[in-house]
Amino acid sequence: MKNRVLSTSAGMYLNYLIVGMSIIILPQNMDVLAKQWQTNLAGVAVVISAVGLGRVFVSLVSGVLSDRLGRRLFILLGGLLSIAFFLGELLCHSLTFALFFAIIGGIGGAFLDSGTYPALMELFPGHKTIANVTLKAFVSIGQFTLPLLISFIVAQRLWYGWSFILCIAVLVVVVLFLTLFAQFPTTGHSTKVKEQAAKTIPVESQKSGNIWIDGLLFAVFGYTADGVFLLVSIWITKYGQEVVGMNDVSSRALVSYYSVGSISCVLLTIWLSHRGVKDIQFLITYMGISFISLLLLYLFPTPIISTLMAFIVGFSAAGGVMQIGITVMGTFFPNKKGTATGIITTASAIAGFTVNLVAGALATNLANVILFDVGLALIGFISASLITMRYHHIFNHQPKQTSDVLTVKHS
Numbered sequence: 299m300k301n302r303v304l305s306t307s308a309g310m311y312l313n314y315l316i317v318g319m320s321i322i323i324l325p326q327n328m329d330v331l332a333k334q335w336q337t338n339l340a341g342v343a344v345v346i347s348a349v350g351l352g353r354v355f356v357s358l359v360s361g362v363l364s365d366r367l368g369r370r371l372f373i374l375l376g377g378l379l380s381i382a383f384f385l386g387e388l389l390c391h392s393l394t395f396a397l398f399f400a401i402i403g404g405i406g407g408a409f410l411d412s413g414t415y416p417a418l419m420e421l422f423p424g425h426k427t428i429a430n431v432t433l434k435a436f437v438s439i440g441q442f443t444l445p446l447l448i449s450f451i452v453a454q455r456l457w458y459g460w461s462f463i464l465c466i467a468v469l470v471v472v473v474l475f476l477t478l479f480a481q482f483p484t485t486g487h488s489t490k491v492k493e494q495a496a497k498t499i500p501v502e503s504q505k506s507g508n509i510w511i512d513g514l515l516f517a518v519f520g521y522t523a524d525g526v527f528l529l530v531s532i533w534i535t536k537y538g539q540e541v542v543g544m545n546d547v548s549s550r551a552l553v554s555y556y557s558v559g560s561i562s563c564v565l566l567t568i569w570l571s572h573r574g575v576k577d578i579q580f581l582i583t584y585m586g587i588s589f590i591s592l593l594l595l596y597l598f599p600t601p602i603i604s605t606l607m608a609f610i611v612g613f614s615a616a617g618g619v620m621q622i623g624i625t626v627m628g629t630f631f632p633n634k635k636g637t638a639t640g641i642i643t644t645a646s647a648i649a650g651f652t653v654n655l656v657a658g659a660l661a662t663n664l665a666n667v668i669l670f671d672v673g674l675a676l677i678g679f680i681s682a683s684l685i686t687m688r689y690h691h692i693f694n695h696q697p698k699q700t701s702d703v704l705t706v707k708h709s
Contacts, residue, residue: 302481303421307429309476310414311436313377316465316472317407318440320380322553323461324387324400325532326448330458337393343658345387345396346532350650352404357647360412361640369420370482372413377473379406381466388462404647411643415624416635417482427577427625428568431618435564438616441531442557445550507630507692515685516627516638517645519581522678523623524646525653526588527616529671530556533657534608537664542604555605556612563617577626578689580619585682587614589675596668615675620646626685630692 324331328342335341364372383403390396418429447461507513534556538549567580591614595607620642627638653674660666 302479306476306480306482307418307421309472309480310373310417311433312468312472313373313380313410313414314433314436315440316380316468317410318437318557319444319461319465320383320403320407320440321437321528322441322444322531323384323465325535326445326550326553327458327461328536331387331396334391335393335396336391337396340658340661341393343654343661345393345400347651347654347658348397348400349404349407350647350652350654352401352406353408353647354404354644354651355401355408356405357408357412357644358637358640360408361636361638361643363636364412364416364639365634365636368482369413369417370476370480372409373417373482374473374477376406376408376410376413377469377476379403379409381469381473382406384462384466384469388459404650408643408647412636412639415621415639416628419625419628419635425571426628427571427622430621430625431564431567431571434616434618434621435561438557438560438564438612441616442554442561445535445553449547449550506632507688509631512627512630512685512688513641515681515688516623516630516642519623519678519681519685520620520642520645521649522674522681523585523615523620525649525674526592526671526678527611527620528650529653529657529667529674530592530608530611530615532654533661533664533667536661537599537668538601538604541664541668542599542601544601544604548601552604552608555608556616559609559612559614560616560618562609563613567618567622577622577629578686580622581626582679582682582686584614584617584619584622585675585679588619589672589679592668592672592675596665596672599665626689630689 324342324346328339331345332338332342335345360372379402383399383406386399386402387396390399414433415430418433419426422429444461447464448458450456451458451460531553534552535549538544538552539546542549544552563584570580571577588611591607591610595604595611624639624642627642628635631638653670656670657667660670
């Protein structure tokens with residue numbers, strides 16, 4: 299059983315290696331895709347935004363249904379729709395179809411999130427943060443690897459589509475493996491299951507937050523956290539070229555430095571988690587660092603500062619802060635992990651759609667895109683601060699409650 303659990307989690311992590319590539323594969327191929335889709339860079343930005351729109355449609359619903367129907371269904375559907383996304387974007391020759399497949403990709407990503415995050419928390423109940431943050435490590439590895447692969451393809455004058463084919467091939471293998479061999483957790487709603495859970499989870503996890511107050515705070519956090527790292531990962535290459543004045547190779551390398559920072563943060567978070575640092579402490583610290591580093595990136599657009607800040611922004615904004623937020627919200631709502639995931643991912647999906655539209659409108663001066671990102675980071679830091687206050691109020695002062703378990707018992 300242990301080997302089945304480890305192999306299942308390995309399959310889910312490989313999915314997110316490709317998710318990391320999917321985040322930047324369109325912006326990394328902006329020029330050639332603009333020609334193929336018969337549009338301009340602003341049109342490509344709209345397509346990238348449409349991925350977020352697809353997530354908006356289904357994130358919350360898929361999270362709720364994941365609690366009821368199980369994790370396997372949504373993980374497999376997410377993989378299949380992601381395959382359709384890569385294949386469709388590669389083969390289509392119009393902006394209309396590019397938008398359609400971008401929405402399909404967004405729906406696929408939402409399905410993966412609603413199944414994968416709760417599944418990992420249930421497979422590794424004693425190491426929820428580490429399990430979810432490790433997902434971010436694989437996303438970062440994907441984001442680090444893809445620019446190097448595309449640089450090789452460009453240098454060798456090969457067809458740009460080979461990067462898409464690689465993603466499709468990995469997803470096909472993972473979907474087949476998870477279909478035939480995976481062991482997913484059971485999502486039971488019976489009295490027996492809930493009573494057993496109440497005995498095994500920490501007292502902290504038997505308390506719960508207010509869905510309106512805390513749900514809103516986590517939604518704002520999810521929106522800003524996702525917006526911050528999306529804008530950097532999508533626009534940092536163009537920013538390096540047009541504002542900083544770096545050449546093509548150096549500007550593309552900024553994404554790799556960003557990804558190295560992200561991976562470094564994941565490793566540090568895992569190390570500190572083992573030594574007793576709480577999730578809530580990571581949340582406010584990383585958002586504060588994101589704000590300061592983005593502000594410096596905007597104020598001092600030099601090659602050295604841009605390279606250093608790309609690493610630090612990757613460390614703080616893309617090093618698992620979103621995954622930590624999902625884990626913390628799972629602590630606020632211990633018996634509704636799928637729903638909690640759906641709330642944050644819906645907010646992040648709205649960010650994926652809207653911030654790219656704003657960025658596309660600001661793209662005539664890419665310095666304004668980074669300034670917009672600075673504003674998002676500031677709002678994210680404020681929301682993380684309020685979440686921290688709520689966390690201490692609930693779990694340090696609220697009397698022990700088991701009302702959620704009792705509600706299930708009588709339903």
